[in-house]
Amino acid sequence: MIAELKKDGSIELQVKRTLAFPRELVFSAWLKAEHLMKWMGPTQDINLGLIEIDPQPKGKYRFGFDDKNCLDTRSFVHGEFLKITAPSQLVFTWIWEAPLPEAGVLTLVTVDFHEVEGGTEMVLTHQKFMDKESCERHNAGWTGTLDKLQALLAGQTS
């Protein structure tokens, strides 16, 4: 598991994947609605039922996910593009909407696209911040992998 608690009290996870396709193509798949409809949405359980996207800095997006097992519920996520550096980096906020348990929680997604032998390596970093109040009373830091936490949980006798 690649996940870390950062010094500023945020928590982040990283997912990497090397794709056998040119960087420009992989990058554009993140910003064009006709591409996104085909991959952000359909997995075994989820369809992308709604998509609004304004792919420019400060542009907004909103996705509506339909759960295939629960067709009358649509889960919305929205955010803003903070950085669009074609074809190497995308930075955007990611905020679920009510009534989801995570609604309103500001998270940040950074996707880096590296040219590597045989294609493009995508490195996605998803970060959750502490709320303002917690940040303010947060004075000492810890950077460490969550493996440590996992180990602590595993050590639980209960």
Next chain:
Amino acid sequence: MNYAREQQIDDAFFALSHPVRRRIIEQISTTDMSVAEVSAPLNETPSQMTKHLHILERAGMLSRHKEGRTHRLHMEPEPLKEIMEWVSHYQKFWDERFDALEEYLHNISEKT
């Protein structure tokens, strides 16, 4: 927004941000201990210890059980589980998206 749950995760992050509190959690993760036992290897004043234990309690990571005249400190795993769940939820989410993206790119390049 499920404020209570979010607050709990944030409190857990904060609680873990101090090396002494991490040592405390590590110590009581395997067995319940008294305050004296937990304090022994740590170079902290009693009032500092009280503060650290209070922060861990507020974060829901520690509970006290009375045993005669002493308190036994017990680690509560729930906040740590919440953190792990947040991480594994998004890891699964993005892994599945990446699978779908890979498959999609294969499909469109076969057509051209």
